[in-house]
Amino acid sequence: MSPIQRRALLMRALALGAATTLPGCNYEDPNHPDLADDFLHAMSYWNDRVQQALFDPHTLAPTFRPDQITNPPRFNAFYSISQAPVVDPATYRLQLGGQIRDQTPWTLAALNALPQTSQITRLVCVEGWRVIGQWSGVPLSDFLRRVGADTTCRYVSFQCADGYYSSIDMESALQPQTILALQFLGAPLTPPFGAPVRLRIPTKLGFKNPKSIVQLAVTNVYPGGYWEDQGYNWFSGS
Ligand SMILES: Nc1nc2c(c(=O)[nH]1)N[C@H]1C(S)=C(S)[C@@H](COP(=O)(O)O)O[C@H]1N2
Numbered sequence: 124m125s126p127i128q129r130r131a132l133l134m135r136a137l138a139l140g141a142a143t144t145l146p147g148c149n150y151e152d153p154n155h156p157d158l159a160d161d162f163l164h165a166m167s168y169w170n171d172r173v174q175q176a177l178f179d180p181h182t183l184a185p186t187f188r189p190d191q192i193t194n195p196p197r198f199n200a201f202y203s204i205s206q207a208p209v210v211d212p213a214t215y216r217l218q219l220g221g222q223i224r225d226q227t228p229w230t231l232a233a234l235n236a237l238p239q240t241s242q243i244t245r246l247v248c249v250e251g252w253r254v255i256g257q258w259s260g261v262p263l264s265d266f267l268r269r270v271g272a273d274t275t276c277r278y279v280s281f282q283c284a285d286g287y288y289s290s291i292d293m294e295s296a297l298q299p300q301t302i303l304a305l306q307f308l309g310a311p312l313t314p315p316f317g318a319p320v321r322l323r324i325p326t327k328l329g330f331k332n333p334k335s336i337v338q339l340a341v342t343n344v345y346p347g348g349y350w351e352d353q354g355y356n357w358f359s360g361s
Pocket residue numbers: 196197198199200201202246247248249283284285287315316317329330331332333334335
């Protein structure tokens with residue numbers, strides 16, 4: 124397939140996914156509510172499979188110039204900005220679980236001491252807005268190898284300080300632009316924007332970028348996610 128054909132097919136898959144998963148869209152036959160639900164879940168699962176098959180781990184998300192950065196950035200969460208969790212950076216620990224050999228929790232200082240990378244990329248929210256930001260941190264692939272994660276597993280899952288959770292496929296986890304971000308615009312992340320550690324994965328939609336991560340696990344058991352479990356497509360990549 125040419126990149127254009129691939130793109131066209133992907134756009135169709137995305138459009139189909141959007142049409143079948145938009146919350147509040149009334150697709151229910153009152154006489155057969157379960158039937159509609161089963162249909163939607165089957166379509167959604169099919170959509171995830173198609174997206175994953177089309178995903179090329181060597182394709183990079185677009186990057187931008189410093190003058191294109193959206194400043195101030197835009198906040199989003201399932202609550203308002205004043206309710207964002209505040210994590211004490213001094214006592215913070217990133218807990219590890221699942222198929223990871225060395226599950227010693229990580230302090231923020233230890234994470235900051237690892238080799239860092241920086242990116243100017245776009246965050247796209249399903250609500251219909253996008254921002255460009257500069258995030259720096261540790262490539263997730265480096266981190267997973269360092270802690271002895273079994274990278275033949277299917278999923279990497281994340282639990283957050285606010286109860287939010289999400290998960291990504293291993294192929295996307297190992298993509299070079301997927302990072303455990305520690306900084307925004309060269310300064311430590313602030314509480315509403317994911318302090319002290321968030322995932323930045325510019326190949327996926329905003330809701331696949333969990334903020335204020337407290338636990339990371341590697342697993343073959345489908346972990347779902349906060350929005351994913353409410354019908355948003357799990358893969359949600361481009
Ligand atoms: N912990 C946590 N992470 C989260 C969310 C959340 O509610 N809680 N919302 C997600 C959504 S829907 C989006 S669009 C982005 C927004 O990130 P931003 O506030 O840095 O723009 O965070 C994602 N990560």
